[in-house]
Amino acid sequence: MQRGLLSPYRHATSVVHALPAGAKLGVALACILLLVMLPRTAWLAYLGVALGLLAVAIASRVPLRQLLLRLALMEPFVLGVALLALLGPDGTRVFAGMLVKSTLCLGVMVLLTATTRFSDLLAVLWRLRVPALLVTTLALMHRYVFVLLEEMERMRRARRSRTFRADRVAAWRGSAQVAGQLFIRTSERAERVYLAMCARGWKHG
Amino acid sequence: MTLEVAGLVYRYPDGHEALRGLSFAIADGERVALIGPNGAGKSTLLLHLNGLLPDAPPSQPAVRVGGLPVTAANLAEVRRRVGLLFQDPDDQLFCASVWEDVAFGPQQLGVAEPELSARVAAVLRQVGLPGFEERLPHHLSRGEKRRVCLAGLLACDARILVLDEPTSDLDPRGRRELMALLKTLPVTQLIATHDLEFVVEMCPRAIVLDGGVLVADGPTRQLLNDEALMLAHGLERPHILRHSHPH
Amino acid sequence: MHIPDGFLDLRTAATAAALAATGVAVALRELRRHLPPRRVPLVGLSAAFIFAAQMLNFPVAAGTSGHLVGGVLVAALLGPAAAVVVMTAVLVLQCLMFADGGVTALGANILNMGIVAPAAGYAIFAATRRLGGGSLRATLLATGFAAWCSIVIAALACAAELAASGTVAWSQALPAMCGVHMLIGFGEAVISMLIIAVVARARPELLTAGAAPHIAQRATLAYGLLATLGLVAFLAPVASSMPDGLERVAERLGFAGRAVADRAAPFQDYSVGVWPADSAMLSLVVAGCIGALAAFAAAWSLARMLAPAAARPARR
Numbered sequence: 066m067q068r069g070l071l072s073p074y075r076h077a078t079s080v081v082h083a084l085p086a087g088a089k090l091g092v093a094l095a096c097i098l099l100l101v102m103l104p105r106t107a108w109l110a111y112l113g114v115a116l117g118l119l120a121v122a123i124a125s126r127v128p129l130r131q132l133l134l135r136l137a138l139m140e141p142f143v144l145g146v147a148l149l150a151l152l153g154p155d156g157t158r159v160f161a162g163m164l165v166k167s168t169l170c171l172g173v174m175v176l177l178t179a180t181t182r183f184s185d186l187l188a189v190l191w192r193l194r195v196p197a198l199l200v201t202t203l204a205l206m207h208r209y210v211f212v213l214l215e216e217m218e219r220m221r222r223a224r225r226s227r228t229f230r231a232d233r234v235a236a237w238r239g240s241a242q243v244a245g246q247l248f249i250r251t252s253e254r255a256e257r258v259y260l261a262m263c264a265r266g267w268k269h270g
Numbered sequence: 271m272t273l274e275v276a277g278l279v280y281r282y283p284d285g286h287e288a289l290r291g292l293s294f295a296i297a298d299g300e301r302v303a304l305i306g307p308n309g310a311g312k313s314t315l316l317l318h319l320n321g322l323l324p325d326a327p328p329s330q331p332a333v334r335v336g337g338l339p340v341t342a343a344n345l346a347e348v349r350r351r352v353g354l355l356f357q358d359p360d361d362q363l364f365c366a367s368v369w370e371d372v373a374f375g376p377q378q379l380g381v382a383e384p385e386l387s388a389r390v391a392a393v394l395r396q397v398g399l400p401g402f403e404e405r406l407p408h409h410l411s412r413g414e415k416r417r418v419c420l421a422g423l424l425a426c427d428a429r430i431l432v433l434d435e436p437t438s439d440l441d442p443r444g445r446r447e448l449m450a451l452l453k454t455l456p457v458t459q460l461i462a463t464h465d466l467e468f469v470v471e472m473c474p475r476a477i478v479l480d481g482g483v484l485v486a487d488g489p490t491r492q493l494l495n496d497e498a499l500m501l502a503h504g505l506e507r508p509h510i511l512r513h514s515h516p517h
Numbered sequence: 518m519h520i521p522d523g524f525l526d527l528r529t530a531a532t533a534a535a536l537a538a539t540g541v542a543v544a545l546r547e548l549r550r551h552l553p554p555r556r557v558p559l560v561g562l563s564a565a566f567i568f569a570a571q572m573l574n575f576p577v578a579a580g581t582s583g584h585l586v587g588g589v590l591v592a593a594l595l596g597p598a599a600a601v602v603v604m605t606a607v608l609v610l611q612c613l614m615f616a617d618g619g620v621t622a623l624g625a626n627i628l629n630m631g632i633v634a635p636a637a638g639y640a641i642f643a644a645t646r647r648l649g650g651g652s653l654r655a656t657l658l659a660t661g662f663a664a665w666c667s668i669v670i671a672a673l674a675c676a677a678e679l680a681a682s683g684t685v686a687w688s689q690a691l692p693a694m695c696g697v698h699m700l701i702g703f704g705e706a707v708i709s710m711l712i713i714a715v716v717a718r719a720r721p722e723l724l725t726a727g728a729a730p731h732i733a734q735r736a737t738l739a740y741g742l743l744a745t746l747g748l749v750a751f752l753a754p755v756a757s758s759m760p761d762g763l764e765r766v767a768e769r770l771g772f773a774g775r776a777v778a779d780r781a782a783p784f785q786d787y788s789v790g791v792w793p794a795d796s797a798m799l800s801l802v803v804a805g806c807i808g809a810l811a812a813f814a815a816a817w818s819l820a821r822m823l824a825p826a827a828a829r830p831a832r833r
Contacts, residue, residue, distance in 0.1 A: 072614070073614065073615060073616070074614075093620070094620060094621075097522050097619070097620060097621055098527070098621065100522070100523065101522065101523060101525075101526070101527060101530075101621055102527065135616070139521075139615075139616055139617060142519060142521055142617070143521045143523075146520065146521060146524050146679070146684075147524075149679070149684075149685045149689065149690060149693055150684060150685055163523060163524065163684070166523040167521050167522060167523030167524060167619075169523075170521065170522030170523045170619060170621075171521060171522065171616060171619075173522075174522070174612075174616035174619070174620060175616050177616075178613065178614055178615065178616050183610070183613060183614045186613050196542075196545050198545050198548060198549060198557070198560075198602070199541070199545060199602060199605070199606070201557065201561060202560050202561040202564055202602055202603070202606045203561070203564075203606050203609060203610070204561065205558055205560075205561025205562060205564075205565070206561050206562070206564035206565045206568065206606050206607070206610060207565075207610065207614075208561075208565075209561070209562050209565040210565045210568050210569065210610070212565075213562075213565045213566060213568075213569040214569050214572070217569050217570075217572075217573075233576050233577075236574070236575070236576050237575050237576075237707070237708070237711065238711065240573045240574065240575055240708075241708060241711030241712050241714075241715055242715055243573065244570045244573055244585070244708075244712045244715070245711075245712045245713075245714075245715025245716045245719070246715065246719075247566060247569065247570065248563075248566055248570075248594065248712070248716055248723070249716060249719055249720050249723065251559075251562050251563065251565070251566045252559060252562075252720075252723055254562060255556075255558045255559035255561075255562040255563075256555075256558075256559075258558040258562065259554075259555055259556075259557070259558045259559075262558065
């Protein structure tokens with residue numbers, strides 16, 4: 066189902082999954098910082114990092130194919146920015162170096178997101194004293210993203226069954242209707258969530 | 271725990287009168303059904319029972335929970351005593367995991383570890399979902415979500431359970447499981463529902479609400495057998511009564 | 518417009534992160550002061566809404582579709598402070614759950630799409646709306662025009678960050694980014710307007726941005742100022758290094774000697790030939806102005822279509 070594809074987290078019993086989220090985030094950040102600081106054409110260092118990532122990927126017991134798929138999905142964005150570099154002086158070497166560096170960084174994030182639950186990362190942010198209002202927002206967003214996506218899908222299906230024109234105008238109007246209705250329903254739901262939170266003694270502030 | 275409502279009136283901000291002078295009382299341990307057509311004011315009434323409505327609780331409230339008047343000062347205690355189960359479990363299950371959601375209420379009440387986890391485990395067992403602590407809400411079935419919400423209310427030691435259409439979107443198995451669960455809970459229960467078969471089976475007493483007015487209050491079989499009464503208020507005589515023979 | 522890791526140097530990434538953190542802190546403080554508790558869950562659920570809405574397809578041509586970003590949309594619905602928090606939340610989710618946008622670049626992405634876009638966008642929205650008289654048509658026009666501007670401004674900031682990191686030359690980043698996003702901006706404008714029209718027709722009371730004028734005034738000024746300062750902070754060093762970037766290009770293309778010689782003479786005229794890229798910059802500014810006018814005109818005509826002046830009884 067769409068939902069499964071959507072969330073990159075892949076559950077498995079592995080050493081990597083069992084590590085605390087804070088530690089994983091810290092290591093990932095350190096890795097990426099290291100990569101960023103390396104000179105653009107530090108090919109040997111890149112190779113070392115790549116091998117390291119592969120080792121962690123294997124240890125995580127997440128099927129390599131899924132990790133690579135995820136990487137491939139996000140790669141076009143890396144390519145897009147790297148292509149801009151082709152325009153400048155010394156284009157090809159700069160482009161290649163940038164591409165490898167950025168792809169390796171992406172690999173680190175793909176591994177992190179595949180082995181770490183978002184809610185665990187939120188707990189880390191909470192411990193790091195990120196303001197309560199922001200953490201509450203992140204938590205509620207995360208909780209209701211899938212609920213809203215399902216609602217949206219139901220509305221899209223309903224709309225598609227009543228759309229007999231295949232043109233763009235109808236498509237734009239239809240999508241805008243869905244979005245507008247979704248916001249209205251979301252506002253109403255937010256009101257009910259507020260009541261539910263109060264009903265269980267929520268002390269805001 | 272007892273529940274008393276005396277002359278409850280409520281008017282929406284746009285002036286529409288939703289409740290026009292309701293009065294009834296529920297004894298400790300009773301299970302009462304609240305029935306009526308759509309728009310009768312059932313959900314509005316339920317929101318008054320734990321002080322969510324009106325926005326500014328009056329100094330002379332119409333609702334008393336176990337003798338305690340529902341005033342602004344008593345809201346926290348009232349909400350502990352009265353557990354309100356919302357119609358859409360997704361509205362009520364707003365935390366990231368089952369454990370967090372069930373623990374939410376007790377945490378607000380000041381319960382700390384290790385009692386907190388013990389309580390969560392105990393209520394999850396009580397509702398028939400042992401070991402569900404780490405499950406994520408959007409992976410649960412509707413019936414399971416409902417039961418997690420119930421667990422959250424029981425974890426606060428609610429003495430009165432108020433349920434808004436609890437069987438409305440459950441499959442037959444979910445419905446049977448919920449009914450079996452409710453039978454095991456000794457607390458006072460007020461259940462707003464369209465499910466008349468459920469009412470006959472579960473609730474000895476029924477209250478009929480229509481247009482914000484309490485039109486009938488009495489033994490379930492007597493009320494639901496009264497075809498004229500039922501039809502007059504957007505209901506009907508349930509099949510279970512049509513085809514049973516009095517014995 | 519999510520910048521991946523590896524394209525921003527640490528100095529730029531850190532500066533952007535610091536600016537972003539400040540902006541988010543200001544927005545949070547504003548919300549804590551003025552947001553009634555009743556609306557706290559709405560912020561979180563609106564973030565979920567924006568995330569979902571960003572997935573909607575708006576087909577453009579031959580299999581490609583446009584997508585909503587939503588900065589001005591959510592600012593029009595919830596106000597600028599909430600919009601900053603909502604967009605920030607969405608960006609954090611995209612980074613930490615979907616690896617969309619780098620984690621070192623998160624500060625920059627939040628600055629561009631989470632602060633500059635909604636804040637500057639809201640300032641333009643509020644001003645345009647007030648100038649237009651506050652009617653539904655004025656609101657729609659303001660939404661569309663502000664949405665276009667927000668996309669272009671975010672692209673500008675993005676280009677500035679890339680150039681400041683030495684990833685791409687300013688003279689290439691700017692036209693490439695801004696040029697493309699001037700087109701994309703039209704999509705954002707139309708989509709935002711259509712959605713606001715749906716909400717306005719069904720539930721006009723949900724368009725609260727205009728309902729709290731005292732918040733709007735102060736917040737608009739504060740955010741407008743913050744956004745401008747942020748941009749200036751970026752553009753100043755980049756602009757000052759601009760000659761260096763251009764000189765590098767100039768050297769390669771053989772114009773170096775000529776550029777050095779001409780720099781001694783004061784700017785007398787802007788005709789082609791002083792600095793090759795200077796006329797390109799000028800034409801870009803001109804293109805920007807034309808784009809803005811076109812966006813305004815397009816928003817105005819669509820607003821007229823969506824909110825005809827003749828009073829029509831509300832359709833049920």
